[in-house]
Amino acid sequence: MCKRFHLKRKTTILDIARELKTAPSTVSRALNGNRRISEETRKEVARVAKRLGYMRNHFASSLRSGKSNVIGVVVPFTDSSFFSSIIRGVEDIVNREGYNVMICQSHDIYEREVKCVEALLEAGVAAIAISVSSEVGNYKHIEKASELGMPLILFDRVVEELDTYSVMIDDYRGAYEAVTHLVSMGYRKVALFIGNREINIFRERYRGYKEAMAHHNLSWNEDYILEVDSSVEAGEAAAKKLLELSDPPDAILSSSDFSALGAMQFLQNRVNIPEEIGIIGFSNEPFTGYVSPSLSTVDQQSQKMGEVVGRSFIELQGENLKQSYPVKTLLRPELIIRESTRRI
Amino acid sequence: MCKRFHLKRKTTILDIARELKTAPSTVSRALNGNRRISEETRKEVARVAKRLGYMRNHFASSLRSGKSNVIGVVVPFTDSSFFSSIIRGVEDIVNREGYNVMICQSHDIYEREVKCVEALLEAGVAAIAISVSSEVGNYKHIEKASELGMPLILFDRVVEELDTYSVMIDDYRGAYEAVTHLVSMGYRKVALFIGNREINIFRERYRGYKEAMAHHNLSWNEDYILEVDSSVEAGEAAAKKLLELSDPPDAILSSSDFSALGAMQFLQNRVNIPEEIGIIGFSNEPFTGYVSPSLSTVDQQSQKMGEVVGRSFIELQGENLKQSYPVKTLLRPELIIRESTRRI
DNA sequence: TTGTAAGCGTTATCAT
DNA sequence: ATGATAACGCTTACAA
Numbered sequence A, B: 001m002c003k004r005f006h007l008k009r010k011t012t013i014l015d016i017a018r019e020l021k022t023a024p025s026t027v028s029r030a031l032n033g034n035r036r037i038s039e040e041t042r043k044e045v046a047r048v049a050k051r052l053g054y055m056r057n058h059f060a061s062s063l064r065s066g067k068s069n070v071i072g073v074v075v076p077f078t079d080s081s082f083f084s085s086i087i088r089g090v091e092d093i094v095n096r097e098g099y100n101v102m103i104c105q106s107h108d109i110y111e112r113e114v115k116c117v118e119a120l121l122e123a124g125v126a127a128i129a130i131s132v133s134s135e136v137g138n139y140k141h142i143e144k145a146s147e148l149g150m151p152l153i154l155f156d157r158v159v160e161e162l163d164t165y166s167v168m169i170d171d172y173r174g175a176y177e178a179v180t181h182l183v184s185m186g187y188r189k190v191a192l193f194i195g196n197r198e199i200n201i202f203r204e205r206y207r208g209y210k211e212a213m214a215h216h217n218l219s220w221n222e223d224y225i226l227e228v229d230s231s232v233e234a235g236e237a238a239a240k241k242l243l244e245l246s247d248p249p250d251a252i253l254s255s256s257d258f259s260a261l262g263a264m265q266f267l268q269n270r271v272n273i274p275e276e277i278g279i280i281g282f283s284n285e286p287f288t289g290y291v292s293p294s295l296s297t298v299d300q301q302s303q304k305m306g307e308v309v310g311r312s313f314i315e316l317q318g319e320n321l322k323q324s325y326p327v328k329t330l331l332r333p334e335l336i337i338r339e340s341t342r343r344i
Numbered sequence C: 001t002t003g004t005a006a007g008c009g010t011t012a013t014c015a016t
Numbered sequence D: 001a002t003g004a005t006a007a008c009g010c011t012t013a014c015a016a
Helices: A002-008 A013-020 A024-031 A039-051 A058-065 A081-096 A110-122 A140-147 A171-184 A200-215 A232-243 A257-267 A302-318 B002-008 B013-020 B024-031 B039-051 B058-065 B081-096 B110-122 B140-147 B171-184 B200-215 B232-243 B257-267 B302-318
Strands: A070-075 A100-105 A127-130 A152-155 A165-169 A190-194 A225-227 A251-254 A278-283 A296-299 A328-331 A334-336 B070-075 B100-105 B127-130 B152-155 B165-169 B190-194 B225-227 B251-254 B278-283 B296-299 B328-331 B334-336
Touching: A013 A024, A013 A039, A024 A039, A058 B058, A070 A081, A070 A110, A081 A100, A081 A302, A081 B100, A100 A110, A100 B081, A100 B100, A110 A127, A110 A140, A127 A302, A140 A152, A152 A302, A165 A171, A165 A200, A165 A302, A171 A190, A171 A200, A171 A251, A171 A278, A171 A296, A171 A334, A190 A200, A190 A232, A190 A257, A225 A232, A232 A251, A232 A257, A251 A257, A257 A278, A302 A328, B013 B024, B013 B039, B024 B039, B070 B081, B070 B110, B081 B100, B081 B302, B100 B110, B110 B127, B110 B140, B127 B302, B140 B152, B152 B302, B165 B171, B165 B200, B165 B302, B171 B190, B171 B200, B171 B251, B171 B278, B171 B296, B171 B334, B190 B200, B190 B232, B190 B257, B225 B232, B232 B251, B232 B257, B251 B257, B257 B278, B302 B328
Parallel strands: A070 A100, A070 A127, A127 A152, A152 A165, A165 A328, A190 A225, A190 A251, A251 A278, A278 A296, B070 B100, B070 B127, B127 B152, B152 B165, B165 B328, B190 B225, B190 B251, B251 B278, B278 B296
Antiparallel strands: A296 A334, B296 B334
């Protein structure tokens, strides 16, 4: 029991100070790499700390210093390859600097997102990185966090009215290049599956599609533009609609790999892919490489995006907030050309 | 600037106490739902707290009480559907009880796993849930955490020597039922793709396979048992080997959906699936439903597993640790029968 | 039911 | 380069 007591009773800087017959403040400084401490004491302290199994109490440290080593990340979901790669990217960067990541899922529901932000504020994180839910709502919770002085980084689903750090993919360019690729493969009548255009990413993709079509002197039928959810079922239904048109398209650009897959499955036994119709998706979900024919797609650089979020955070910690202006990063998407559009 | 000052200066229970001309302890009690506080004061306190925008300082709270509302989870990866579903399950349960989750990825590397555990210990989490990396190593870091009094919950990749709470899937049963299903479909010569049998999950699947075969009076060729990594490429190579045998199998049970897919892709243009050869995987990765033919698989109840982990944690918090004995939960896997084995 | 006061472990300030 | 001391905001005996 005596042993048990010893194990449970955590060693503090006081124990180390006592052992070395020095002051706790000296120990604290030595442990924190304060440079007005002699090399000798620093080593002594490190040695004793190690021997006694000392572990810093982050609660006490954060309480006193007002600083935290945890950064909060709010995502709609973690079980999508896109967001989990982002998280991985963030971790890769910030762990190296001694920060930890606390993840909160909004499930794409506005109210839960508000709860997430509140929880992270209460938890006293050093910063919050957030990809807002697609449910329409106001952004009071984000403004509140900002007013409280919380450093914010928005990523992917960005609210442009908010003047914060942001990291986005160039969706305009992604759509533009996808259309250009289709045209270079000889497709002419390109249909578009798109999400709610009130959301920035879809608005941009729509714009990219339109301008690319115009640039290649291709007109398009309004019937070719379909609002389609990100699901296999929605993709099937949309493909059915397209086939029933009097003048069906010869290519589909989908804002989602899932609806692209749905379309592909519906079309597979009716027309030849890619000979008669080309299909290209968005996101580079892992399955796009496995299905047959493999699905062309626009990769969204998710891990890279996470890394930029992480670096933005480190940057934010370093500088004086009041002097800084928020940096907006726009990442370049990468076209992944696979069998579903390769008809040369 | 005055405004800025007000916004940044956080309100504390002292401010609330001053406002109500009462003691901070009363406010603390009221806020914490202590029942020896009159309903009246409780309401008053809640009202003022809300008006002043009070937020509990968790650092101070945890420092004083020695309790934390964060639970640490260590997984090999977050960007796999299996582990992110587990995390989602954990969150669903513990968020409701006011806990947050801190996630740490080991990248399946022993050293990083040790670092994760240390970081979580330092961060003062209330408990650690961990799925150990598959790299061989010792478990000193886990034992150390346990000795320090940290509640532990192991899941999926469990170390049986450690006497902690654990949540696993019944891999034996999963393999057994998969073989039984194959036999019921008329397959007789079942090959097995298996991982490193030093790891509990693979050992159990191997055992399930052997016993099911024996139970159905089926002998099997040692050439049918292949050690195959969890990758599409490894699956292709393994399928090639099998086809080259003088007496090739008529079914494959794979320990991984990815290698099952690889096998399927290799076999697709050579033999008919499922008529001539049946294939069944393990994990129910999302793509298994999308590929063609769709892939039968053993679902591992990942979200459920996460929920059990979360509930185990809540349970652990409630009881007196010294009196408790660790609960071992064994979840029942679910056979998902799809086109790749449905030949009736 | 409420108030008083001590203290959790650290860091910042001031002094030496 | 080091020491003494106060304070961060909260909880919890103990007292009333």
